[in-house]
Amino acid sequence: MTLEGGMKCVKYLMFIFNFLFWISGIALIVVGILVQTKLNGTLHITSVAASGAPIVIIIVGVIINFVAFFGCCGAWNENYCMVTTFTILLILIFLVEIAAAIAGYVFKDQIRDAFEKTFNQTMANYNQSTNAANIDNLQRQFKCCGAANYTDWFPKMSNGVPDSCCRNVTPNCGRNTSADVIYQGGCLELIKEWLKDNIVIVAGVALGIAIFQILGIIFACVLMKGIKSGYEVM
Known part of the structure; x- marks a missing residue:
């Protein structure tokens, strides 16, 4: 039993x-x-x-x-x-x-290298509608701007940074690159930290x-x- x-x-x-x-x-x-x-x-x-x-x-x-x-x-x-x-x-x-x-x-x-390479390629082709949506979504999610920092956008855009870099997104807000208007930190380090934490x-x-x-x-x-x-x- x-x-x-x-x-x-x-x-x-x-x-x-x-x-x-x-x-x-x-x-x-x-x-x-x-x-x-x-x-x-x-x-x-x-x-x-x-x-x-x-x-x-x-x-x-x-x-x-x-x-x-x-x-x-x-x-x-x-x-x-x-x-x-x-x-x-x-x-x-x-x-x-x-x-x-x-x-x-x-x-x-x-x-990590593949992600960094893809991020930079997406930035380089930002004017394409699909890539613009992808990079904008990521910058809004992680509250960041550019790869290393917001200056990465200067060679690619003549009038500031994408509006998705702004703390409060409004039309053409990215033309003002002061710290109180846009996120100046880059996305790559924030994403790496997110991956490390998770x-x-x-x-x-x-x-x-x-x-x-x-x-x-x-x-x-x-x-x-x-x-x-x-x-x-x-």
């Missing part, structure tokens, strides 16, 4: 784990969409390493949702094949996440998900052993 009760506990713990795992998948999807909207939505970054990161996060979140649903069904129905498949998929996801974390650390400088949150979410995954693998292995041994888990 003790063993049967223990296995029943494992079954319900695994079910709860998969529910939390499903929530973590939703969290990843939300994070991926926010990053995609915040950065790639304002600048069309051509680097695969930089532009693909949020897409990979979204894809992993979708896969996690699928795997969590699979694990819930396997645990509730006490299906050895489904629980085994769930365990294998969870281990593979865990390994992929480790590889992605290592790749992100290795290519972090390339991502990487701590991303790392915390990733660590929490990794802990859930390890617990899930342990629960699944114990449940597999119980099912294979023929113990009844009700």
